[in-house]
Amino acid sequence: MAGSDPxxxxxxxxxxxxxLIAGGFGVGKTTMVGSVSEIVPLRTEEPLTTASLGVDDLDxxxxxxxxxxxxxxxxxxxxxxxxxxxxxxxxQQRFWFMWNDLAIGALGAVVLVDVRRPESSxxxxxxxxxxxxxxxxxxxxxxxxxxxxxxxxxxxLALPEHMPVLLFDARERTSCRDVLIALLDQLIxxxxx
Amino acid sequence: MNGGDEAGRLVRPFTxxxxxxxxxxxxxxxxxxxxxxxxxxxGGTRPQPEHARILKLCAKPxxxxxxxxxxxxxxxVVTIMLCDLLEAGxxxxxxxxxxxxxxxxxxxKKVRDGLGRL
Numbered sequence: 001m002a003g004s005d006p007x008x009x010x011x012x013x014x015x016x017x018x019x020l021i022a023g024g025f026g027v028g029k030t031t032m033v034g035s036v037s038e039i040v041p042l043r044t045e046e047p048l049t050t051a052s053l054g055v056d057d058l059d060x061x062x063x064x065x066x067x068x069x070x071x072x073x074x075x076x077x078x079x080x081x082x083x084x085x086x087x088x089x090x091x092q093q094r095f096w097f098m099w100n101d102l103a104i105g106a107l108g109a110v111v112l113v114d115v116r117r118p119e120s121s122x123x124x125x126x127x128x129x130x131x132x133x134x135x136x137x138x139x140x141x142x143x144x145x146x147x148x149x150x151x152x153x154x155x156x157l158a159l160p161e162h163m164p165v166l167l168f169d170a171r172e173r174t175s176c177r178d179v180l181i182a183l184l185d186q187l188i189x190x191x192x193x
Numbered sequence: 194m195n196g197g198d199e200a201g202r203l204v205r206p207f208t209x210x211x212x213x214x215x216x217x218x219x220x221x222x223x224x225x226x227x228x229x230x231x232x233x234x235x236g237g238t239r240p241q242p243e244h245a246r247i248l249k250l251c252a253k254p255x256x257x258x259x260x261x262x263x264x265x266x267x268x269x270v271v272t273i274m275l276c277d278l279l280e281a282g283x284x285x286x287x288x289x290x291x292x293x294x295x296x297x298x299x300x301x302k303k304v305r306d307g308l309g310r311l
Binding site for chain 1: 206222223224225226254256258262267268269285289296298306307309311
């Protein structure tokens with residue numbers, strides 16, 4: 001019976017999936033989101049006061065510093081009924097309480113690494129490893145240059161042999177796309193196993 | 194006195210929620226797709242201006258994160274107002290697939306092929 005579905009809109013709405021773009025502060029997350037997104041990256045700001053109840057007690061700080069956490073995200077439409085969202089995770093460690101929420105329902109993640117300061121991405125690698133969230137490493141070359149080989153980087157980051165390490169340029173759309181495809185290939189291989 | 198302005202900018206949105214800082218139910222994630230029910234249910238109280246703005250923005254399906262950006266409000270404020278609208282039967286929601294719990298090979302292949310066409 002045609003009229004039996006009370007919410008036809010809900011079923012005709014497209015499905016949404018997300019991938020997280022993580023890594024240290026200033027490693028190129030927003031640049032990457034902007035390069036592949038079909039829209040100018042959007043930003044939402046969350047007041048830290050509500051999002052971090054019980055985490056940061058602003059009352060105890062003499063100069064009450066009201067803070068927001070900015071989330072940048074972009075969109076890629078995959079046909080009519082599927083939309084992929086890319087969320088850049090907040091870089092600073094103190095905003096990590098948001099990562100758990102962000103990680104729920106994510107297909108996987110790309111951890112961006114800047115070879116000049118790889119240690120800034122250690123925490124992100126740890127986070128995804130511990131939670132069993134699949135990820136690939138995207139090495140964002142400064143000015144597009146790559147002085148190290150993937151094997152060197154894998155070793156420096158103490159990553160397992162099977163971990164994909166992609167040398168790429170966050171400013172280039174096709175380069176970013178290839179990193180995302182590498183993540184999907186990894187996910188498909190894992191789920192077919 | 195930038196500090197005071199900054200605090201006002203952060204606190205003011207919550208006047209739209211009657212001071213509530215948490216949603217009544219956990220139906221909304223950043224990528225939950227929201228659509229205004231068409232036609233809107235007859236009767237009931239007229240939606241408040243901010244609720245009406247949301248309904249206008251979700252005339253076509255839109256995710257919570259994009260709604261928040263469109264309204265220039267924090268996601269936490271928007272989800273509280275969305276709960277009100279859901280309870281009033283004014284919107285329908287579509288939850289994202291919980292892919293990390295149950296890998297969906299077809300969905301993954303669809304995303305992979307879509308990226309390949311970019």
